[in-house]
Amino acid sequence: MAYTNHGRTSSAERNTGRKPKLVERDHDTLNRIVSINQRNTTAKVTAELNIHLEDSVSTKKFQQELHKTNIQHSCNCSTSDY
Numbered sequence: 001m002a003y004t005n006h007g008r009t010s011s012a013e014r015n016t017g018r019k020p021k022l023v024e025r026d027h028d029t030l031n032r033i034v035s036i037n038q039r040n041t042t043a044k045v046t047a048e049l050n051i052h053l054e055d056s057v058s059t060k061k062f063q064q065e066l067h068k069t070n071i072q073h074s075c076n077c078s079t080s081d082y
Helices: 002-004 024-036 043-052 057-066
Strands: none
Touching: 002 024, 024 043, 043 057
8 A cells, every 4th residue: 555655665664553652751751750759669650650641551561661761770669569
């Protein structure tokens, strides 16, 4: 379909897949929340982050984002508070 419309297939490959749950602005908010109080638990930080987001995220997704942005070492987020 993309080849018949545009004569190439590269345009069809750009916007494939699911959009990310958190965008760059949400990562900035996450960094700010974690840096303000590094001793918060995962549940507390997730609840505070969900206040700022349109669509809420789970604590598991929050921990994945911490790991992806490489700031998990700056937060005392334990997994025992699910």
